[in-house]
Amino acid sequence: MMNTLRTNCELSAADREALAVELLYAESANERTVQFEDHLAECDYCAFAFASIAHARLDVAEWQSVEFAPLSTPKIDLPLVAQPHGFAGVVQRFVNSLNGLAWRPIAAVSIMIAAIGASAIFLARAASQNELALTAAKPADARLLSIGIPYGETQDIEADVIPPSVTARPAAPAKRNTVAAVKADSRVKRKEIREPLDLDERNDIADGSLRLSVLFDELDAS
Amino acid sequence: MMLSDLSDEKLAELAVEGDADAFAQIVRRWDRRIFALCYGMLGREEDARDCTQEAFVAAYRNLSNFRGDARVSSWLHRIAINQCLSLKRRQRVRPEDLVDDSDPAFANAFKADGRTAPSILTERSERIRVIRQAVGALPVELRQVVVMKEFEEMTFQEISETLDMPLSTVKSRLYNALRQLKMRLEDTPVEVS
16 A cells, blocks of 8 residues: 555655646646656655556546447437516516626716716706796786796896887896896887895795786886 | 637626527537536436436526626536536435446447457456446545546646636645545455356
8 A cells, every 4th residue: 555655755745646647647747747757766655656546547537438438418408488588588688687797887887977967957956946937927929038036035127028029039148137038129129127026935936926917017008 | 700709608698698599509518528527426327418407407597696707617517516416315325326237328338349258348347337436436526526637638727717726726636536546446356257
C-alpha cells in the first residue's frame, strides 16, 4: 500500500496531488510538471502514487469506452406547456425578463425621468394654485384673456377692451397680472380699468368674476 | 445571427423571455454531456436516459429561476446531479446495487463478436462491472469530478468553473477519487466463473 512506503519526498501533499493529475491528464504542462516527471524517477513514494491513479484512470476510461461511448444520445422531449401563452405568457415573459440584468439601468433611468416629471407637475400645480384665472364672460363680443392673481393679494387690473370686430390673440409674453390683448385693428379702443380685487378668500373667485363682469358692463355703457 | 452562434448565457436569456428554440439549442449543445454525467453517476443506461430527460425538463420549467449572471453549464450540471441523487433516493438503492447486468448497455457491450474468446469477454465484463461498482461507491463529490473528467472530458478549468470551486480543489478531489478507486479495485478482485 502507498501509505506503507517511507519517503523523504519534499513535495507537499497538495503539490503532489496537483502535479500528479496534471501530468496524468497532460493538462497545463509547464516547467513544474516536467520537473515532477523527473522527480518520479527518483521518488518511489510519488512514483507509486502516480501509478495508482494512472491505473484507476485507465479502468474508468475502459468503462467509459466499452459501455458509454457506443450509446446514442437520448432525444429530449420538452413539455409543450412549460411556457404559458397569450396574456399569461406575456405576463410570464415580462416577469422573467425582470430576472435579467438589463432592466436595472432601464428602471433607474425610468424612475429618474418619472421623478423629474412628477416634480415639474407638482411645482406647476403649486404655482397655478396660487393664482386665480379670470376669463371675461361678458361682454361676449369682447375678448379678454385670462389673468393670474395670487390668492390673498389685492391687484389692480388693467384691461384692453377690444371692439367686437377685432379678434384678439395673446400677447407674448403677457404681462403678469394684466389682462392683455393684441391690437389686431387700429380701431381698438384702449380702456384702462383700475379696480382693486380682494381675493383673499376662495369664494372671492366667483366674486371676482362678477366684479369683472360689472366692469365690462360699465365699459360697454361708456 | 444564428442561434448556434450565440453563447449559452445569451441563449438562456432568450429562453427566459420565452424563446423555445433558444432552449432547444441549449439542449442540443449539452445533451451528450449531461447524459454522460448521468451515466457516470448512476451506472445504468435506462436511469441515465430518464435522468437526462428529467434534468432538461426541470431546467426548462425553472427557466425563471435562472440567474442571468450564472453559467448555463453550472446550472445544468447542478440540476442533473440533483436529479441523479433524487433518482437514487427514490430507488433506495445502495451504490453496490447500481450494478445491473440486465442493463442493455451492459449486455450489448459484451456481445460475442465471433473473434474474441468467450472467457476473455467474461473476464472483461466482470472487470467493467467491478469498476462500475467501485465508481458508484465513491462519495458524490469525488464521483462527479471523475465522471466530469472521464465521461464528459472536461478540462480542470471547466470543472472548476462548473462546480464553482477552486482549481486546486478540483485536482485534489480527482486525485483522491482515483486513489480511492484504486484501493477499492484492489480490494475487489475480479472473479471469473
